[in-house]
Amino acid sequence: MARKTDVLSSYYGEPRKFDPSFNGPVKNRSCTDVVCCLIFVIVILSYIALGTVAWIHGDARKVVYPTDSNGHFCGQQNTLNANKAILFYFNMLKCANPAVLINLQCPTTQLCVSKCPDRFATLLDARNTKSWEYYEQFCKPGFKIGRKSIAEVIRDEDCPAMIVPSRPILQRCFPDFIRRDGILTVANQTIFKDGNNHKRSINELKDAAKGISGLLDAKEVGLKIFEDYANSWIWILLGFVIAMVVSLLFILLLRFTAGVLLWLLIFGVITAVAYGIWHCYWEYSSLSGTPGSNVTIPEIWIQADLKIYLQQRQLWLIFMISLSVFEASIVLILIFLRSRLRVAIALLKEGSKAIGYIMSTLFYPLVTFFLLAICTAFSAVTAVFLASSGNAVYKVTSVDDKCVYANITCNPETFIQTNVTNVCPGSQCMFAFYGGETAYHRYILLLHLCNLFVFIWLTNFTIALGQCTLAGAFASYYWALNKPHDIPLCPLYASFSRAIRYHTGSLAFGSLILSVVQMIRIALDYLDHKLKGSHNACARFMLCCLKCCFWCLECFIKFINRNGYIMIAIYGKNFCTSSKDAFFLLMRNVLRVAVLDRVTDFLLFLGKLLIAGSVGTLAFFFFSGELPVLQAEVPSLNYPWVPILTVIFGSYMIANGFFNVFTMCVDTLFLCFCEDLERNDGSSSRPYYMSPGLHKILRKQEEATTSSVAS
Structure with a gap:
């Protein structure tokens, strides 16, 4: 076994030598990965320039407000459409689905109106009447009846052939569909006349505007959810505060009662889930034979009263099965990891001591959140203005599919002077979209991709900065021989300053590698979405394999980066050297890595689950x-489940923010522990920096693991 260990050590580099001058993160260091730092700064400046150019060329109104066939905004002040804020479609039957209506352009004349029609009428019936x-x-505007025949009016789309009762949704006139006794109606009618005086079914109108009813429901639900947030935001914030206090108390209690608290946590989660399974079974059994209890969840859909859901057997059955699977998973994990729980508890106890001495680390996630909020806001605004860049582009539309001028760019001011209307009678020069023929507009898709990539890069850099900062602070704690007297002053601020001043390039390099892999995964997901309807099994299989491989690669890079940032925080070397040193150190201590084996992550996950579940129950x-x-x-x-789910999700994210600090602390202490064993031997001249209790447990676990491997 000793020979295997020697071969392993020589293959993965020589162990660290004793250095009497080493006492924690190196003070005298220089800038690392300068070239990548310069590239990163140039990219940020270019990103700001891109946002500025998008802001200059873009117009958010193009995204928010509808546009008529002439490219004019509906409801824009100081224009002819100032009092006409709603877009009306001449022939709704030409519109295939609501996505065309909302995002693109329906192939029919669009007009700004002050209100939507409230009755059925046709041009034939209305032309010579009081209507x-x-x-x-x-x-x-300006059309006078009698100058053209009805056929010419409909051909030139001067007037709609018919109008139907509608109501405004997202500032567009959509048919006012209402269900009465299970039958779809518009203004209590199921039959209407089209422009040719032919009787048409309401279902034809429904098919033309497929999905509109769902859009109506979504809008109504959205408004009610907004009202619920407005009425309950104070109580939601109170729930978040409770989650924050409980998370903080949990971490403080870990320092003094880590062993007892974690065992209570484990058995508490198991007991709570077991009770949940029993309660779900009891509810499921008690509802047997109750009228209306066998309705499926999709049938009742969204309801304001939670009691309606709680009276359905299917819901309790789903809960019972889900909790049973979760309970079985926890028990199996604990059975296989039972021998490593003591080590994980010892590491968590040591981590709680470190956090107790450097309490400011608990609030660093607020810095990360603030930086991520800035990145997200800038990226979102840039995307909106990029999408709204360009001038109005007009194209020829014709009722004749064989028209040679169809879809050709045109100018509405000079269109009448051309011979297009002679070659293609009834053709019009209509607004199509916003764009242009300049280099900026031709490469607008590429600019969107650049915006996405830089956003991912900045997000990963922000996370990397947080990991390196926390690692430097916790390394300062570990390598202080006489704790807490030898811990430097303001270790978190000092670590943050070192990371920004010397290692921006290294952090940018590591986050760039991760961002490239994540962009490839996004591209693969896009291809997978496009190939969903494909019958090419080989292509689907290859794509599935690629997605799996790149997911594994992303996880591996995150692991290497995380440990590389710890070594950067301690020794101040460049990214490649630090990542190699961290990987070799872990491989030289592979048995100890197996001991850790994410057991601490599992215990912390149970803690996050308990906090989110407790606050959510309250x-x-x-x-x-x-x-x-x-x-x-x-x-x-309207919907009590809205604030409840918000509190549960927010509580979990708050607990996750606090416990991520704990995870980084444990990872840093573990790497430092491995180095400590290589540098020192526990003698008076080369004492260990770890606590005696941690050393005793890890040594005992290592001997047990070694003996099991040897046997």
Whole structure:
């Protein structure tokens, strides 16, 4: 076994030698990966320039407000459309689906109107009656009846052939579909006349505007959800504060009662899930034979009253199966990792001591959140202005599919003077989209991809900066021989300053490699989406293999980067050297790495789950009005599950932010521990920097692992 260890050590580099001058993160260091730092700075400046250019050329109104066939905004002040804020479609039957209506352009004349039509009418019926005054407002401005025949009016699309009762959605007139006794109607009618005086079914209109009813429901639900947030945001914030306090107390308690608390955590989660399984089974059994309890979840869809869901057997069955699978997974993991729990608990206890001495590390996630918020906001605004860049582009539209001028770019001001209308009668020069023929507009898709890539790079850099900063602070704690007296002053600030001043290039290099892999994964996901309808099994299989391989590669790079940043924080070397040193150090201590084996991550995951579940349960009882003390304070809500789910998700993210600091702490201490064993021997001249308790447990575990491998 000793020979195998020697071969392993020689293959993965020589162990660290004793250095009496080494006492933690190196103070005298120089800038690393300068070339990558310069590239990173240039990219950031270029990104700012891209955002500026997009802001100059773009117009957010093009995304927010609808545009008529002449390229004019509906509702724009100081224009003819100032009081006409809604877009009306002449022939809704030409519109294939709502995606065309909302995002692109429906192939029919579009007109800005002050209100949507509220009745059925056709041009044939309205032209010589008192209804013409009402019908005329949906014709092109300046149109006079009698100058053309009805056929010419419909051909030239001067007026709509028919109008149907509609209501504005997203500032567009959509048919006012209403279900009565399960039958789809518009203004209580199921049959209407089209422009040719032919009877048409409402279902034809529904098919033309497929998905509109779902869009109506989504808009209505969205408004109600917004109202719920407006009524309950104070209580949601209170839930977040409770989650923050509980997370902080949990970490503080770990310092003094790590062993007891973690065992209580493990058995607490197991017991809570077991009770949940029993309760779900009891509810499922008690609802047997109850009228209306066998309705499926998709049938009831979204309901305001939570009790409607709780009266369905299918819901309790889903909960019971999910909790059973989760319980079985936890028990199996604990059975296989039982021998490593003591080591994980010892590491967590040591980590809690480090955090206890450097409490400022608990609040560093706020810095990361702030930087990520800036990156996200800038990227989102840039994307919006890029999407709205360009001038109005007009193209020829014709009722004749064989028209040679169809879809050719045109100028509406000079269109009448051309011979297009003679060659293709009824053709029009209509607004198509926003764009242009300049280099900027030709490469707008490439600019969108650049925006996405730089956003991913900046996000990964921000995370890398946080990891390197925390690693430097915790390394300062570990390599202090007499704790806490030898811990440097303001270790977190000092580590952050070193990372920014000397290692921006190295952090940018590591995050660049990760960003490239993530962009490839995004491209593979896009191809997978495009090939979903493909029957080429070989291509689908190859794509699935590539996605799996690049997912594994991304996980491996994250692991290497994380440990490389720890070595950068300690020794101040460049990214490649630090990553190699970290990898070799872990391989020289592969048995100890096997001991760690993400057991600490599993325990911390249980902690996050317990915090989110506890705060979520409290939120459930409060918003359901089950707490008699606070019953009068419960806000009026459309959907009580909205604030409940928000509190659960937010509590988990808050706990995750606190516990990520813990994870980085444990990883840093583990690497330092491996180096400590190589540098020192525990003698008076070369004492260990680790605590005696941690050394005793890890040594004992290492001997047990070694003996099992040898046997």
